[in-house]
Amino acid sequence: MQSLIEIRRALHQIPELGFQEVKTQAYILSFLAELPQEHLTVTTWRTGLIVSISGTNPSKTIGWRTDIDGLPVKEETGVAYASKHEGHMHACGHDCHMTVALGLVAAFTASRPKQNVNVYFQPAEEGPGGAEPMLNWLKEERPDLLCDEIYALHVAPEYPVGTVATRPGLLFANTSELFIDLKGIGGHAAYPHKTRDMVVAAANLLLQLQTIVSRNVDPMSSAVITVGKMTAGTVQNVIAENARLEGTIRTLNADSMQEVKRRIEAICAGIEAAFECTVSIDYGSMYYEVNNDSACAERLLSFAKEYEGATDYRCPAAMTGEDFGYFVKEIPGAMFWSGANCSYGLHQSKMNPDEKLLSFNSEFVEAFIRSL
Numbered sequence: 001m002q003s004l005i006e007i008r009r010a011l012h013q014i015p016e017l018g019f020q021e022v023k024t025q026a027y028i029l030s031f032l033a034e035l036p037q038e039h040l041t042v043t044t045w046r047t048g049l050i051v052s053i054s055g056t057n058p059s060k061t062i063g064w065r066t067d068i069d070g071l072p073v074k075e076e077t078g079v080a081y082a083s084k085h086e087g088h089m090h091a092c093g094h095d096c097h098m099t100v101a102l103g104l105v106a107a108f109t110a111s112r113p114k115q116n117v118n119v120y121f122q123p124a125e126e127g128p129g130g131a132e133p134m135l136n137w138l139k140e141e142r143p144d145l146l147c148d149e150i151y152a153l154h155v156a157p158e159y160p161v162g163t164v165a166t167r168p169g170l171l172f173a174n175t176s177e178l179f180i181d182l183k184g185i186g187g188h189a190a191y192p193h194k195t196r197d198m199v200v201a202a203a204n205l206l207l208q209l210q211t212i213v214s215r216n217v218d219p220m221s222s223a224v225i226t227v228g229k230m231t232a233g234t235v236q237n238v239i240a241e242n243a244r245l246e247g248t249i250r251t252l253n254a255d256s257m258q259e260v261k262r263r264i265e266a267i268c269a270g271i272e273a274a275f276e277c278t279v280s281i282d283y284g285s286m287y288y289e290v291n292n293d294s295a296c297a298e299r300l301l302s303f304a305k306e307y308e309g310a311t312d313y314r315c316p317a318a319m320t321g322e323d324f325g326y327f328v329k330e331i332p333g334a335m336f337w338s339g340a341n342c343s344y345g346l347h348q349s350k351m352n353p354d355e356k357l358l359s360f361n362s363e364f365v366e367a368f369i370r371s372l
């Protein structure tokens with residue numbers, strides 16, 4: 001069998017965007033084919049899969065979830081095993097998450113757990129969201145593949161390897177993508193009065209959007225509006241007819257999400273009037289917040305407290321989004337941040353987690369699931 005580091009490096013080289021994880025799925029299937037098959041069942045769903053291991057004396061089914069997609073980020077780590085998919089990278093650590101999950105499956109096929117275990121390899125966490133449709137399919141078509149309790153981890157570059165950081169209740173924000181298209185009148189750079197310039201309109205819109213958090217959201221509450229991509233125009237001496245802003249909204253509850261969206265719509269209406277253009281808004285996909293089940297989060301924290309090499313940390317909530325929120329909305333469970341000891345953060349082109357996290361987490365999660 002390949003080592004965990006070899007698995008991670010192989011997966012690291014083939015990052016694929018949401019619902020395009022074809023090579024990733026094939027790699028996982030070929031890895032699973034090498035394992036003892038007697039107590040293993042593999043079910044594919046779109047580009048994801050569900051791996052079931054039957055327990056020796058089960059009273060319940062424990063779920064473990066990993067995400068499998070990469071990001072449209074150009075890798076700059078300089079490592080020999082860098083992404084072979086130009087412009088795409090596992091910049092959110094999903095290569096590590098998958099490796100931990102595969103290590104877990106290998107351990108459980110070598111020595112079966114007491115409980116049944118389902119490992120969910122879920123596509124499209126970065127977008128457009130795979131958890132909700134996967135769960136809907138499970139509920140409608142394969143309720144036998146659901147579980148009674150579910151857990152997951154996410155690498156955290158800022159913590160040392162061995163850190164298990166989580167909290168009961170809200171861990172991650174609810175999110176909504178944000179796509180705004182502006183359409184005006186293009187024309188010659190020398191005749192601005194005959195056009196409706198969408199570079200200028202988009203620049204104004206961008207700045208006004210940033211007033212929502214500072215001027216509309218209660219300072220005792222929290223929200224984020226990030227525009228990560230802005231495009232407009234075609235060439236330096238043609239006034240732009242079109243512009244597009246792509247971003248994301250984060251809040252800690254559904255009501256403040258509604259309020260932020262109400263303000264975005266009002267500001268867009270103002271831009272239409274001020275710049276005599278049309279502005280259309282598309283909220284893309286939305287993720288339910290990650291609300292850890294209190295008992296499950298406490299179970300993880302107290303297990304980590306006793307586990308050699310682990311440091312339990314009751315961390316604050318974060319504005320990251322995670323469609324694992326849909327799993328814990330329906331099934332009691334918890335997610336934790338797992339230390340990855342790296343000076344570059346998530347979604348950065350130089351993010352390169354410390355590979356010691358692979359064996360630590362495979363063993364930690366295996367022992368935790370065996371304890372349930």
Ligand SMILES: CC(=O)N[C@@H](CCC[C@H](N)C(=O)O)C(=O)O
Nearest residue numbers: 126127175176177248320321322
């Ligand atoms: C853990 C993490 O980084 N998750 C992503 C989820 C993105 C959801 C969606 N595409 C959005 O941008 O709203 C994150 O950016 O937090």
